[in-house]
Amino acid sequence: MSNKLITNITNAGLFLFCIVYLIYSFRISFGSAGMPGPGFLPTTLGVIGTLLSFGFLVKGFFIKKIEKLEDFTKRGILRFAGYVLSIVIFLLTYKTIGIIMLFLLIVSLAKISGLRRWISSILFAGIFTTIVYFLFTFLQIPFPSGIF
Amino acid sequence: MDALANLANGLMSALSLEMLLVCFLGVLVGQITGVLPGIGPTGAMAILLPLSFGMGPGAGLIMLAGIYYGAMYGGSITSILVNLPGEAASLVTTLDGYQMARKGRAGAALSIAAIGSWIAGTLAIVGLMFFAPLLANAALAFGPPEFFALGVFGLIILSNLTGGSFGKSFLMVIIGLMLSTVGVDLVTGEDRLTFNVLELSKGIDLVPVVMGLFGLAEIFSVALTPYQNNKMIKIKLKEMYPNKQETKRSIWPIIRGTFVGFPMGLLPGPAGFMSTLISYRLEKRLSRHPEEFGKGAIEGVAGPESANNAASTSAMIPFLALGFPFSPPTALLLGGLLIHGITPGPMFISQHGDLFWLVVASMYIGNVMLLILNLPLVGVFASLTKVPIKILMPIITGIMFIGAYSINNSIFDLWIMFVFGVVGFIMKYCDYEPAPLVVGLVLGQMFEEGLRQGLIMTEGSFLMFFERPITAILLGISILIVLWNVFKRFLPFKKASLTDEQEDAGIKT
Structure with a gap:
């Protein structure tokens, strides 16, 4: 098993987690900047998390170096x-x-x-x-x- | 003088039979688990966290703190005798410690490591005693915006110092914060992201998360890797103690190591490990015999071991004074306090002063116990590396599961621990650090409260956060760090190469 495969699967999992989190956070009342509601932080975190994890997902596909993991016997x-x-x-x-x-x-x-x-x-x-x-x-x- | 009077009171309580026993149990268990393969201080604390549940908050905290610095001591034994660091902070000790052992000076290396650790630990406790109350007093003047800014600063610094990718660590911080938002919103009472699961209403408990990420993940890793028999160097009694020259050469490295380690422990991230690297480089630079480094120089053991212990003690300052666990072991200590319904923060020392001074006093006692235990019994502890993994792993797994169940009598907690065990195991192979996730989860509630109350105070203006001097400085530095990490790859110079000692130890940056 290669490190690249595991990294890509993990990155996809993280992206999925973040996007599901973001979708569910839209269901919580956001409020406004002056009176933030319970959804204010979750939505903000969801957006940042989704963007970051998407970045890692895309980056993972362009990694050329494939290391065999010695631990995986x-x-x-x-x-x-x-x-x-x-x-x-x-x-x-x-x-x-x-x-x-x-x-x-x-x-x-x-x-x-x-x-x-x-x-x-x-x-x-x-x-x-x-x-x-x-x-x-x-x-x-x-x-x-x-x-x- | 107040500090000394409080310390005297703390010592009176810490010298009671119950507290002495608990402290001894903690340092002994820590020492043993520090020596055992595959379990560092964090893993040891994670595994044994539920045991503190049956004790009072003082006894529980003393035991956990004892495990913490006991495991730090234990890690150096395997570094010197087996060339196998029990935890990351002992990695640098292998460079000269193991070489000394091969030359028949294992006893001297171990003694100097123990004495250096004791001196550094004791001096750092003095620092903790004076600085923690000062910091807590200063933090009493903080309002929600300051706490929000401090949270941002801590999380950004932590992302930058974990040693891995800034982006990956930052993503872990974000996920930790996401997890902290699960449960009933404290302001409106609205359910957030609970998916109608009753157990999620109270939020995701820290204890099963850390037990999974640091304890169970480690067990899975050991199960996956091929088992090895460690060859240990034997120590003869006549070689047990350092000679006059070795002692003389160690004095200044121990003192310098203490002063390197102490401020490092105040920062988020792997302070122990970073301080050992800095101390090693410093000693090599200042030494009259730099060519001996890597071949068995005693300064290469004395400096880093002292730095490591000073850093692990001073890491208690932001934890006890501000409630900020900047390292995984202090996050576990926080978990231990939360089990007993105590939340550390700026009010902790004023509200639970007796507890604070009891812990400080017990740290003095624990350090003396470790020194007494280590000097004559180092050979006995070292022989623990021979315990077969096929016996060790089932025992540890069993203790973890029944222990985690006992905290809330909840199978749900066990599932959480299992899930995070698998997650932590996978993260390890993809260079994602679990520590930022834990700190994000711990600081999440304070971070959110600070943000929401701060925005209400400033009527929604983020710019007004910058009109308060403390928040402006903390947020300004945080923004600069993020910008630096984003744009540094576009700057016209190459990344610094690995240092010699990092290469020798096989450390990747």
Whole structure:
């Protein structure tokens, strides 16, 4: 994967964000210079942001130098994707299921990060979750109640 | 004399068992996380921010401040022993620190780094003690236009000093300001850009944003890059301390480093890193042995390490006196205070004087703790670099998520953190700096209030902002900086080349 491609996609994303922000800011009352309304700053920022991000988007297409990113190995991308997927599943279920999801998240991340044996990952996650549970209970920091 | 009496009161509170424990916990955790690969002071603070939630505001702030300067100390250990800077500000230390270690003088380099950091940190706290209340008193006379102008000035300077592209940093500031406008408008009560999402009505919370941008993004980066085993240079006990000549050669660089770092910390941007570069160049220029630099000159460790610590301490002045977090770690400290319902600003020292002096006193104590911890235990801390990443990353990720949840009992906050984690990760590969975005988000509300109230006061005339001396100066400088950045590419001279030491350290401008 090249740096240019990622930069162009990011610039397009930023431009899209700014233009959507600008469109929505038009729906808020602008007021006047002497009596600025809640939309005064958002509209101004939207205009500046859209112009700037459009500038970077256009500039990005004219970059000739293409650098290969050394960090992007197949194994690294898979590990990153595994992290993202594990976290998304955790976020979708944490409130409903509770602390067990933390245990499963740690098992999953440990496997993805390179702990080979299942038993090591399960033991590691079990010890971590237990310590965290008692530490947070002691400090009166809440968990979602979940299924328990 | 008032300052000394207040400091004495602060010391009395800071020497209580609870505060000593919290301070020790902060510096210890900071030291450990500063040594661990991939986590700088900002990441460490971002990860551990929720822990301060269960404490009072004083204890929470002391712990976070301890993590901040503890991690700064820790960063120098890996720079010297592994040639791996724990954070950007320790990059310059690798140049001579690692070379000293290869010559068997690792202990001396580490001791001088610790002693220099302690001296610089302590002197900078003295400066903080006297300057912060003065600045806060001066700022009490500020009206909305002045605060607006100060906000503009801070954001423009920050865009200019992040080390990357001015335009990209400026865009990040704008996006940070955009995010700050989400939520109910405080003047009219009108919903802005909430898309009928209840959680957005109160605005985008700073804490999950910084935890995502600085903590989770770092975890994603580590997950993506190939794992490495660090080869560490061992330290022998007899080589632990600097000899007479090394001590003598370090005294003036430490003092000069302090005076270089202190004013740098008052400016927005990567003050710690910039101050180390300036200090290194200064020492090389003033040295009788400039040829030794890059080959193990002790001045190349003493100066930059002192400058870095002085800058990180003086960065607390604009934060505590004006409520302006000009660096990511101080933005996190702000997050820590906001969790407890305290908003720093010019009124902070007068309204929460006890808290201010408690933090100042705890910084003295924390610096002494770090010195005591570092001199005999440096080998133990250094061995932490051997902790495998496959163990470290799941632990840090787990702590971050349950910690972020605990602040508001909100899954929505976790989603925000996740989204900004991904955003921060992508930004890193496209040379977009997250710090300006965070500062834009933090300063947004004050910036908008200043602008709107200022415009009402001046009946819509922007020109009247220039009739007030402070606003005129601040806005004038800001405009000049923007014009300079826009037109400098058309001027008939080439961009200055990289300095030798930047090239040696592999730093891009």
